[in-house]
Amino acid sequence: MAFLEITSLQKRFGGLKAADNVSLSLEKGSLTALVGPNGCGKSTLFNLITGAIKPDAGKILFDGRDITGGAPQQIARHGVGRKFQVPAIFSELTVRENLTVPFLRHRRLFGHKTADLNRINQILKTIKLTDKSDSTAEALSHGEKQWLEIGMILGQSPSLILLDEPTAGMTANETAATALLIREINMKENVTLLVIEHDIGFIEQLDCPVSVMARGAILKSGNFKSIRNDPEVQELYFGSAETSHA
Template structure:
């Protein structure tokens, strides 16, 4: 395997807060790579900087050998780097097919018809197990099902790497299993994944490699079993075990807190 995504010495501050301090790590082509760390350690900021939603203060990001540092989110998406968000962004009053079409906004106009035809959108919904609900309003779905819709929205853009921000956060065990199966299937078809997740069983079961963040730094990178027993990692998790990630005590986003109509970003 070779690196598909390389983050080198990336820094990002918000005022006096160093959200990312000289972070480096790589995502190998064809891998499922995990990015873990306690709340506030910088995982979502890392996603935002990689995908062009935030601008890095310093450092470089390379995707498939190309320097993408500072490119807009639309351009990064068009190059084949897709992402989902920690909080659901689906539109509750639109049905699933309509949601997929709305998600075509970042795709070059010339490719929209081809990528977002009804047949293809149905294929994407089928790929996440939701084709039978294609004409239902997204607001009638559970929080976990909405996360699967978001995965379908990203898939429609044919990304070669997908960044998932807490795909299992706040969703029930059955859907967590379904999410894990979809990721495994897509990975077998050649999609590379970088996923942020607090659910350690999910991370340890799916990932080939895990990078660990603490207070804005990447403190360890390695195979799940190695990382799991790394003293620096255990220390970062307050001297406990990774299974005790405090973020798991309460679902990251309780279903009840999800926007009823889902319109908020």
């Protein structure tokens, strides 16, 4: 059984099919990219997985558990973490203080438990912010703020992370560093990741399976090269083989 199994998921908003019989399977420990134009249903799919909205039909199985239409808090407790496009961090707190928030929410950092403090230090190292641990979050660059939020999600100990356009607004160097960060998390954190993005150069750097959405449905799935060279995908999203954004 797949770690995340989405079967025939449907969601309508009036006459709009935001999810049109979407089926998608993710194996445990996998990294998958989801691309497609604005309005094709990518964020709706994330909302359905996390319980932000309820499907009209279909099923979502996560780690063998039926989470279809479940409450967002309950789904999060089962191990689903989500990062939105805009970083949800506490600007007035330091980087380290931001990373303590998930532990406090789970009532785990009482008495400064050594294991929790070690985990926070490990996350700081992973997101490359150890040297800025005592800086306020507002002093970080845009890319660093995105990495900090990813670190906060890691503090929740999720087994599935949904990343919604994690490189939006980043410089080229930050984008490349983010691709490396996501691949490192995938390899070292024993976590499954599903990433929404428009930057095709970033998707290529992820070097992972890709699924393309169109009009609320999964159009194609495959490796980056097969997707990038598919005539139908080029026509609908890339325009030509030289276009750099989906």
